[in-house]
Amino acid sequence: MKRFRIAKAMVLMLLTAALAVGFAGTTVLAGEKVIKIGTLFPLTGPCALAGQRCQASVATAAEVINNQYPDINVPLAAQKGILDGYRIELVHADHQGKPDVGKSEAERLFNQEGVYAIIGSYNSSVTKPASFVAERKKKIFMCGCSSSAALTKRKFKRFFRMAPTDETESMEFVEVTEWLNHAGNAGLETVGLIYENSEFGKHAADEGKKAAKAAGFKIVADVPFSPGATNLNSEVRTLKANDPDVIYGACLGGDYTLWVRTMKQMNWLPKVAMNYCTGYQDPVITKQLGPDANYFMGGTGYSPEFAELMPAVAAVEKIYKKKTNPSVPFDSDSIQEAVAMFVLAQAIEKAGTLDHEKVAQTLYANEWESPLSLGGKVAFAEGGQNIKAKSLITQLQGGAYKRVFPADLADTRPVFPMIPWGDR
Structure with missing residues (x-):
């Protein structure tokens, strides 16, 4: 038993x-x-x-x-x-x-x-x-x-x-730059990049440079920085010295806030600034920056304005x-x-x-x-990328993400060149 x-x-x-x-x-x-x-x-x-x-x-x-x-x-x-x-x-x-x-x-x-x-x-x-x-x-x-x-x-x-991906966004950034030149006589010829020295930042910068060069734009600034930076003075000083017409930015979280505020301290802006999936898309950061967030642009997959x-x-x-x-x-x-x-x-x-x-x-x-x-x-292609992924180019105006490109989905005309700090 x-x-x-x-x-x-x-x-x-x-x-x-x-x-x-x-x-x-x-x-x-x-x-x-x-x-x-x-x-x-x-x-x-x-x-x-x-x-x-x-x-x-x-x-x-x-x-x-x-x-x-x-x-x-x-x-x-x-x-x-x-x-x-x-x-x-x-x-x-x-x-x-x-x-x-x-x-x-x-x-x-x-x-x-x-x-x-x-x-x-x-x-x-x-x-x-x-x-x-x-x-x-x-x-x-x-x-x-x-x-x-x-x-x-x-x-x-x-x-x-x-x-x-940042490859897709880079091509969109170039399309927007060409569109601004064609439709708005923007005179955009040179591109600068600022990006965190990480998997995300380096690959975004590589794709941005590749797309810009292929379209005939000149790269005049290539500025990496360490994520979690406490000071971006030298990086922004380099951008200002080279004075690119357009900047592609790959800065996450607080790094994005620091970059924007440092540009304001140095009283400098490019004509156009476009950002990858970065702090630009973060509604909390946008609120923290207040009016300083306005006129930056970037790829956006969702915002309340897309309702x-x-x-x-x-x-x-x-x-x-x-x-x-x-x-x-x-x-x-x-x-x-x-x-x-x-x-x-x-x-x-x-x-x-x-x-x-x-x-x-x-x-x-x-x-x-x-x-x-x-x-x-x-839907997924080999390697796992969603081939149906889509985003729009938006610009922050009055703290809201306004759709500016492509033209058939736009609800607002873009403001360019960016309004100088002292004129806001």
Whole structure:
């Protein structure tokens, strides 16, 4: 009898283990079916506010997926959970904007927390090593907004990015520059670049220089700086000395604020300044800068001024604002992280399994409905780039992101040259 009881207990333990552990990152216990998803963003450091909003955005998508919201016009909102009752459980991690921390946190999320996939990481310099961890482990990495074009040129099989790349934005910047010359006799001939010395900044600058040179513009300033800088005096002094007509900027978070304020201190501006997915897009930074933020331009995938183009956003944004600062709307970066969560959930549902290989194949094989994307669709090319990714060129006027290019979607004429500091 004793041996029988021991054997019975062992069988029960094995059955419990089998029920508790299915595919990696999932559990089925006490009637609850859970898919654990890791989020990896900069929750502290110079990009903390942006990272916190990205995390809140993923949490918003998870809430919509886990519950029934029949009045919200996004995929999966009308049902409760996916795969006949699985719900999403998020496990959060902070990479602090540091690549080495991001890599170790990705390892921890997979090895110790047992997550099924990771969504992140805002900073391209962190996304690069963190997604390498996922690829090596044959797990899925969903990237919302990291823009380095190199990330989707590695031929990874399980890396998927939602946002446009800095290569795409560079070509748009050149188009705008040529358009201003043609339509407005702007006389723009020279280009300067200022960028953080990181995966994101260096690749953005390389793409910007390549696109500008191909169009016949002369590069007169190439100015890198260390992320998290406390002083940009020498960098701005170099820009001012070379006096480019147009600047392409790749400065995140507080670095963007410091760059703008330093230009004001030195009483200098180019004729046109265009910015990659940077502090320019951050509504909190725009508010902090006040009138000083005006007349800068950049690529933008979402802003409240786009409401008429993206009517499905409003209802989701109400939930999002409950998870973060209620005065701060979705921005171009944070909304892409929600898209990443929705697309992954759709792929799992369509695949009908949690097998990583089959879900990755399903992600590639289909076009996904995405009402939270400016393009309305998501589809992936080899390497994981969303070929439906779309952004508009906006200019800050009166603290609002005005659509200025392309002309058929514009709602405002651009102001150029930029109005000097002393005349504002």
